[in-house]
Amino acid sequence: MRPSRSFWIGLSIILAACLLSPSWTVAGVNVQCPGDNDGDAQWATAGETQPGNTQCMHLAAGDGFVTMADGHLQYMFGFSDVTGVAPADVMNTGMLAAQFPGPTIKVKEGTNFYLTLTNVGMVMRPDLFDPHTVHFHGFPNAASIFDGEPMASISINMGSSLTYYYTAPDPGTYMYHCHVEATEHMQMGMLANLWVTPLQDGTDPGTNCASQKFVYNDGDGSTCYDVDFPVQIHAFDSNFHDLHVAVQPLPFALMKDNYPMLNGRGYPDTVNTAALPAPGENGGKDSQIVSSLITATVGQKVLLRVSSLSTVDYYTLTVLGIPMKVVGKDAKMLRSSTGTNLSYLTNSVTLGGGETYDVILDTAGVTPGTYFLYATDLNNLSNDSQDYGGMMTEIVISL
């Protein structure tokens, strides 16, 4: 919270008519999306035309509740997708609608991507006036203004909207998260998947890739995959969250996670293909919609988009029974500077916060059945005191 904010209200802002000054607009929910006339970040209304090579999305940032795999109700901050919602309804729709993880962003390389973020406020913490941002974690050659890191740029206050713009310059597996008071807002859950698909998609680089889907512009089909799944590492310190909703001082340095998760759930919730039951405290809004069940048929290449937005610990993931081929790290294809393929086979990948791996499981010749993906730091196979669960999911290979 910035106390100085109150001093600005009522100030008349005189803007220098400088060549370099962008124009300024008014407060309130305000989507900026070329060709969208009614502010819902879509082109569904008559008379609206989607410009070529353009994608829009509207996220709300606020708070809400999720349910841990042992039943513990957990207060959180997070994002929800309000794309398609009329501006007048965005505040109500976005309030207490935080999702964990946030809505996945998938955008094709080279697309003009307009992401509007509306801060709907924290209903359970009316004493707070925290702004929020979106940090496009890992996007190359970023500008400070769209980096979402609040010390070097701007963040959006309650009740208003800020639109980010990127050209999605390079394909790969990224993440996004709020960067305001990052230790707190990220521990609280303002985290999500962000993927950029390559221009090579839908083309045939002369190899056997029936899906014509690739992780990167590899030129040789070596990053071909058939199905892709998010594997995003999260963990919650329930003590931190419980103190938060109780409006107590927060222990930053003593933060200690006790709910290790994949895509916002602990096992066995990870394999539930449906949204988890919506907590009544959310007013019945679904808050955990991303399943971690991985399914494929024998012969398919399965892309695991592995990322970590843990705020405390490193984690190591393994797949029991299927070799893991690492083809990318941090949204870069593993290639030498002279083009040599540096992908490698392994049985585990280790991630600190802010790292991603692209892992392909080739299921050719794999016996149909259920395989497990889990954290090899085995104490993480727990949901707090429930010592069976945690950071684990299943890979179901069928004929």
Next chain:
Amino acid sequence: MKRTGMKRSLLTALAAAVFLLCGTMPAIAAINGITGTTFNLTAKSGYISTAEGGSYLAWGYANGNGLMQFPGPTLIVNQGAVVTVNLTNALAVPVSIVFPGQTGVIASGGSQGMLTREAAAAGGTVSYTFTASRPGTYTYYSGTQPDVQVEMGLAGALIVRPGTPGQAYDHADSAFDHEYLFFLSDMDPNIHDAVAAGNLTPDTTSHFAVYWLINGRTAPDTMAAAGAAWLPHQPYNIMPMMHPGERILIRMIGAGRDAHPFHTHGNHHRIIARDGRMLSSAPANGADLGEQAFTTSAVPGSTVDAIYTWTGDKMGWDFYGHAGPGGETGQACVDAGVALAAGESLADHCKPFPVTLPSQETLTFGQFYSGSPFLGAMGTLPPGEGGFNPNGGFLFMWHSHNEKEIVNFDIFPGGLLTMLLIEHPSVPLMNP
């Protein structure tokens, strides 16, 4: 979460740094340290400060009769030099130095300890001699009860320079315009307090860090001037600076108990070497096996060299704020008389800023925000906002992405964090 207090201390700490931002530019930003072939170090004690006001007993290596410092003096030597380090021990416990990555180290004097010869407590001496045979980034630290002594601060960096100036190794892939040390560590004050209370062999098995540091400082002290008078035992700062297109050499050392995932905002970095060895398929091939990353772990005891650059390419708008008189873009804008900035890509030349920024009362402003989205431009900000970016630079946070580590105990922001400053090509850099 309230952070009023932190803002105040951030402002205080940065005042000195901003003063220096307006200074003149050294030819190549050098890493602070001591050069030569013979180094006289003294192990002694002193107090180090954390940015939220903590003060903790520490042990460290001093340059000669100077103050104890953490990290110890960065020893900068030339490849092939025969290096001698004479250690005098002013502490009440035996002390030594090991040089991981150096071969043929000859220790003389003192008495034999577990890992090397040691200088006896209270005045003992020992000497180490080795030939700095390979260029690179290395660390040195105490080989005597290192679980306590390294935690207490007896550690530093060793840089071996190749024959070619402006390179980290014998290959142009390691060429840089600016180089910076990132000596990443963590601290459990309970151990320091135990030593201060007279327990010289405290239990370190329950180590639990609550401070995280770069070059011995917690943010925002990381960004204050080197040699700041109010940090007498922590002389090294870290605030990388560059112009678009320039190359920064990151010399990163894992110097703590834990690994730290170091994230560079703004762009990827290319890892060119690990533990003093270029990632080469063959010596002539440079860092061809080096991978690009946006987060690289500093693993305890190991080093990483990486090259970071930033061009702003493919941004989709002209971050210099160029505008064609008739709305031209690209070559047409050049033809219309609007020149490219040095290194600017033609593709985005004169392309307009893509969105309209919200009105000011709906925004919270960062202390490093210039008020303008354009490089080298200043915008109008409400009174009291911004102020720490006098030339309209782009700033990017470089920090531990185990975000718990960017606090000073329970105060955010702090810890293992600094800001990269990218200045307009016309603005001289000052590397405080």
